[in-house]
Amino acid sequence: MRISAVLCGFLLTAVFALAGCATPDRAKPATTSSLYDRLGGMPAITAVVDDFVGNVATDTRINARFANANIPRLKTRLVEQICAGTGGPCTYSGRDMKTAHAGMAISNDDFDALVDDLVKSLNKFKVPAREQKELLGILGPMRQDIVSR
Ligand code: HEM
Incomplete structure (x- = not known):
């Protein structure tokens, strides 16, 4: 039970990290035009x-x-x-x-x-x-x- 909670937390972190990587442009649109x-x-x-x-x-x-x-x-x-x-x-x-x-x-x-x-x-x-x-x-x-x- 505890292991799956840790694993779940890890996966969530990984998903958010990937989502962050997928939208790098949102942070700096003006610098790329x-x-x-x-x-x-x-x-x-x-x-x-x-x-x-x-x-x-x-x-x-x-x-x-x-x-x-x-x-x-x-x-x-x-x-x-x-x-x-x-x-x-x-x-x-x-x-x-x-x-x-x-x-x-x-x-x-x-x-x-x-x-x-x-x-x-x-x-x-x-x-x-x-x-x-x-x-x-x-x-x-x-x-x-x-x-x-
Ligand atoms: C970054 C600097 C310069 C740029 C980007 C530039 C750009 C141009 C462009 C695009 C043309 C038109 C060419 C054509 O019609 O085929 C031109 C023509 C001309 N440029 Fe420059 N030029 C520069 C510097 C200068 C300087 C320093 C002078 C003199 C003080 C000068 C004098 C002239 C003259 C007399 C013409 C001919 C205009 C005509 O026959 O109707 N240019 N230039």
Whole structure:
């Protein structure tokens, strides 16, 4: 009798332990969603890119570079690029970064200025530090294809 009670207790513990193992996601749903979802999807990415390109337009460090740019197309492609790069349902339709910036003689300072303009928008839209870091971690490595002097 006593042995079966102990055995029963053991089995119950094992069942609960297994049940716990079977539902690990319940404890951490937010940490496993894509960066795209955590940023707020297309509406949030579009709003950030609009604001960011607005910052670039008034940034005298780099705005001359965009004098002949097709701004609506640039915005569309930036949104696509960020959407696709963060795990969203988009396909980037533009040129690769090396081709797109070829012959522009972009410097590290130019690149830093542009990132600065982006961070201003991310802060304005209250994108949390973790998501900012992840996004910059995706865009940062593009420096080697964009900077050419
Ligand atoms: C992380 C950094 C950057 C990203 C992700 C980025 C992204 C892009 C994208 C997606 C395009 C469009 C390509 C296409 O239409 O095929 C583009 C074009 C362009 N980018 Fe960048 N870029 C970055 C840095 C810079 C910097 C630092 C400058 C100059 C200061 C710059 C100047 C331009 C210009 C002038 C165009 C051409 C726009 C046009 O012809 O309409 N970019 N960039």
